[in-house]
Amino acid sequence: MSRRDRIKDLYSIPSAGEKAALEPAPPAPERSHIKLPVTEVSPDTITKPTAPNLRQDRVPAGPVRSMGFALGQIEEETKALQKALASGLTIVELDPSLIDGSIIRDRLGSLENLEIGSLMQSIEEKGQEVPILVRPHPSRSGYYQIAYGHRRLKAVAALGRKVKAFVRDLSDEDLIVAQGVENSERQDLSYIERALFAARIEARGFDRSVIMQALSTDKTELSKLISVAKGVPELIIEAIGPAPKAGRDRWIKLSKCIEDKTAAKRVEKAIAEDGFASINSDERFIRVLNAASGLPPKSEKVQRKTWRSEWGPATATVTRSSRGVEILFDTKADPGFADFVAQQLDELYSAFRTKL
Structure with missing residues (x-):
């Protein structure tokens, strides 16, 4: 399935009788700010649509991920929104305080620590252009659970506004796939965040076929992701953070190094040093890798x-x-x-x- 098809599938809903074809969506505007119709609703009055079929044929993705996606992403988001509206999918406005996080955390650090400064400025100037996706909360009446859009949710909440959202009746599996596909399309997560996300999904008892679809990857790459996540203690990963510049090879090297107990102790010592938490995540990774490899710490440029x-x-x-x-x-x-x-x-x- 192509990237475009996966995005379209997330927003699609069945038509009446599921026989009549949907009218084609109007052409996407040129990066203009789409004025989307919104409806303020009470949680108890939402009509739950039929859950979408998110489990389609998977498209394997190699370890090397393409770059320069921003313009294409804008175009795809615009088309997806137009198709969603043409399909009758309604955007509603919700109180951010009624929305809980996903069942599986996909980012390192807490939601409170997400960097949203530039996003807040964009939303303040242009409005929230892309809705988040939520489902009615499975255990808290009147609440919702987010599938994707955590940064948008936090930014809108910080501005004191209601958040625009699509409300879908999603199973746990559908929610995870939607969450993973959105992150893959945006290339939002670092390598180790993808690895942890995969390991956490598996730990919740989901089949690897679900994880492959959520991460848009194949069996071989998924095995490597989970192996790295299990090979490096989560305490060390949390201390390092997302380290966006550290790819698969260096994380695999770290996981092999700390199999040695002496190396693991050196890493623990490096993490406990004063000032470790104050440097950026990529530099923390380098310090940990150097400690695990037995290399002396590099003198800092001041x-x-x-x-x-x-x-x-x-x-x-x-x-x-x-x-x-x-x-x-x-x-x-x-x-x-x-x-x-x-x-x-x-x-x-x-x-x-x-x-x-």
Whole structure:
């Protein structure tokens, strides 16, 4: 099944009698902001549509994933939305507080830690262009459970708005497949997040054929994913984070290294070091891999620059490192300047945002 077919299948619903063909969707607009009809509903009044047939023929995906998908993704999302509307699928507005997470976590870190700054800005300026997918909660009356769109949900909630959503009556299996296919289409997850997602689905008792469809992969690659997830303790994976630049080969290397107990102890020591959590995820992975391999830690590159005022004694040292940027004021030279800058942070940030 092609990428386009999988996206179309997620949004499709049966027509009356399932005999009449759907009218073709109107042509997709040129990256314009689609004004989608929405209906505010109460959870108890939603008519549950028949669950879609998500289990179609699978398309194997190799370990090397294609890049440069953004423009194609925009076009596919637009077409999918138009087809959904043409099929009679209604977009509703829901209170974000009534929506729980998926039955299986697919990202490292908590939902609260998802980076949504740029997404919030986009939604604030253009509105929520792509609905999330939810199902009526199987155990909490009046609540919903999300299949995909966690970042959109968090961003909309942070803006104090209601979230646009498609509501489908999905089985656990359908929900997982929809969640996985969406992530695959967006290429949202890092290698280790895909590996953990696969292992967690299997741990819940789902057949590997379901996992292959959810991750758009084949038996060989799925075996490698699950092997890596089981080969590296989840505590270590959580400490490292998604590490988007670390691909399959380096994760396999790490899993083989820590089979040795001495290497595993070196890794535990590296994770416990001060400052480990403050560096970015890819650098944490490198530190862990070096520790597991017995390599000495690389000296960190630090850049320092001194600023001196042209109008007074104030000075400051700006230090840049992998941990971030630190500005150290000389309080002896001008005791009140540091406090003044600290009090102006809101104004400084506002001025910065206006220039973007």
